[in-house]
Amino acid sequence: MNPTKRSSIDTLWKVLLSITLLVFGAIVARSVLIPIVFGFFFAIVLNPMVSFLQRKKFPLVLAAVISMTVASLLIGFGLFYIVTQAKILFTDLPGLVKQFNSLFGKFELFITNTLGISANDQLTLVKNNANQLIRSGSGVFGDALLATSNLITFFTLIPIYVFFLLVYKENFKGFLNQLDKGGEKSTLKVAYEIKEMVYSYIGGLLMVITIVAVLNSIGLLALSLKYAIFMGIVSAILTVIPYIGIFIGGLLPLMVALITKDSMIYPLLVIVIIGAVQFLEGNFITPNIIGSKVNINPLAAIIALVIGAEIWGIAGMILAIPLTGITKIIIAQYEPLRPYAYLLQSEDSNRSANTSSVFEKITNLFSKGKK
Numbered sequence: 001m002n003p004t005k006r007s008s009i010d011t012l013w014k015v016l017l018s019i020t021l022l023v024f025g026a027i028v029a030r031s032v033l034i035p036i037v038f039g040f041f042f043a044i045v046l047n048p049m050v051s052f053l054q055r056k057k058f059p060l061v062l063a064a065v066i067s068m069t070v071a072s073l074l075i076g077f078g079l080f081y082i083v084t085q086a087k088i089l090f091t092d093l094p095g096l097v098k099q100f101n102s103l104f105g106k107f108e109l110f111i112t113n114t115l116g117i118s119a120n121d122q123l124t125l126v127k128n129n130a131n132q133l134i135r136s137g138s139g140v141f142g143d144a145l146l147a148t149s150n151l152i153t154f155f156t157l158i159p160i161y162v163f164f165l166l167v168y169k170e171n172f173k174g175f176l177n178q179l180d181k182g183g184e185k186s187t188l189k190v191a192y193e194i195k196e197m198v199y200s201y202i203g204g205l206l207m208v209i210t211i212v213a214v215l216n217s218i219g220l221l222a223l224s225l226k227y228a229i230f231m232g233i234v235s236a237i238l239t240v241i242p243y244i245g246i247f248i249g250g251l252l253p254l255m256v257a258l259i260t261k262d263s264m265i266y267p268l269l270v271i272v273i274i275g276a277v278q279f280l281e282g283n284f285i286t287p288n289i290i291g292s293k294v295n296i297n298p299l300a301a302i303i304a305l306v307i308g309a310e311i312w313g314i315a316g317m318i319l320a321i322p323l324t325g326i327t328k329i330i331i332a333q334y335e336p337l338r339p340y341a342y343l344l345q346s347e348d349s350n351r352s353a354n355t356s357s358v359f360e361k362i363t364n365l366f367s368k369g370k371k
Contacts, residue, residue, distance in 0.1 A: 015340065026311050034315045035154055039161025041322065043169075044198045046071060050166050064166040068159060085230035186333060193329050197294060201322050204290035205240065211289075212236040212246070212281055219273035220253055223266055227256065235274070239281065241317045242301060246281065250274035294325040297346045 026033060046067045053063035165172075179187045217232030225231070235249030250270070257266040296304070304324040308316030324344065332341035 015337065023307075023311060030312050034312055034319075035157040036161055037319055037323070038315075039158050039165060041198055041202060041319075042071070042158065042162045043165035044195055045202050046162065046166060047169065047195075048199075050169075061167060064163055067166070068163060072159075082230070082233065085227060088227070088230075190330060190333055194326050197325050197329060198322055201290060201294050201325065204286075207289050208281065208286055209236045209239055211285055212239055212277060215277045215280065216249075216253075216273070219277065220270070223257070223269055223273075225253060225256055225266070225270075226260055228253075231256065241314070242305065242321055244305070246274065246278045294321055295345050296321060296324050296328065297344065300324060300344045 046064075049067040049070070050060070050063045053066060054060060058066070173188075176187045176191050213233045213236035215232075216235050217229045220228035220232055231249075231253045234252060235246060238245035238249035241248070253270050253274070254267055257270045261267070301321055301324070304320040305317050308318075308320030308323070310316070312319065328341045328344045331337040
């Protein structure tokens with residue numbers, strides 16, 4: 001066998017074996033790894049604020065506490081608004097249920113006239129499904145309690161990880177320096193690329209969410225839909241799940257339009273608005289704000305989303321794109337693995353390599369102002 005071909009096959013099976021072991025380890029240790037990864041990303045986002053406060057002569061621990069407090073207040077304000085609006089929605093729920101029953105009655109009549117299924121047959125079908133749901137209710141309730149418990153643990157661990165990652169950041173830098181004793185500084189270079197990519201991605205994502213929330217809210221307000229701003233914000237937040245999040249977020253305003261409006265024009269217009277915002281977000285907003293930092297092609301992104309969902313559920317879908325970007329950066333440093341990095345990247349990377357994202361330009365502008 002040709003030595004070059006044998007070397008390629010050897011590299012391929014090693015890569016596949018490594019991926020298999022990593023996936024198995026990620027599944028087994030998901031409860032440990034997910035909070036750590038989220039903590040790592042939040043620490044990268046907060047690090048510039050910590051560094052700024054350190055330059056103003058604040059002690060490192062105090063700078064970390066202040067940065068985390070500011071971030072917590074911002075997140076808390078957002079959650080307070082969402083919970084308040086959700087409470088208003090639940091207050092109006094009886095009226096919405098009444099309107100839904102009226103809509104369901106029309107739908108029942110439509111099914112009877114179109115398919116010839118009587119109302120009694122439809123009622124029997126609903127009852128059978130309801131009985132099946134009730135029988136599985138105890139299991140669902142137990143799973144809900146377990147999920148709530150895990151969620152509390154999750155949000156308790158993340159601030160702890162973020163705090164210590166910020167406080168001991170110099171230790172990590174020293175660790176990377178020790179790995180680069182040979183003088184090549186390749187590990188530090190990779191770490192810097194990863195930090196820049198994550199910072200640009202998350203910061204850009206926050207800007208995208210803000211813009212999409214404004215566009216959604218304006219569109220839904222123009223239709224005079226109830227809870228328009230609330231639904232616009234929730235739909236925008238769901239864009240953290242690439243490609244499919246905005247469509248999932250569009251289901252809530254669609255249902256509200258169906259229930260609260262008498263004309264079918266309104267649900268159709270909701271679909272048009274959500275579709276238009278999705279088009280703008282996918283083709284103009286995200287490419288120009290996040291730019292080519294992550295540089296993952298759509299096929300690789302979709303595969304990453306599916307794998308992430310299978311391994312870590314919703315958290316895996318949220319983390320899929322940045323983790324794939326990190327993987328691409330790491331494997332691009334090793335000559336035998338560079339073809340796989342090329343397979344992951346966007347085809348227009350060469351065209352966009354010399355351009356910077358809007359978020360990067362804004363960051364550079366502030367950096368120049370500090371000098």
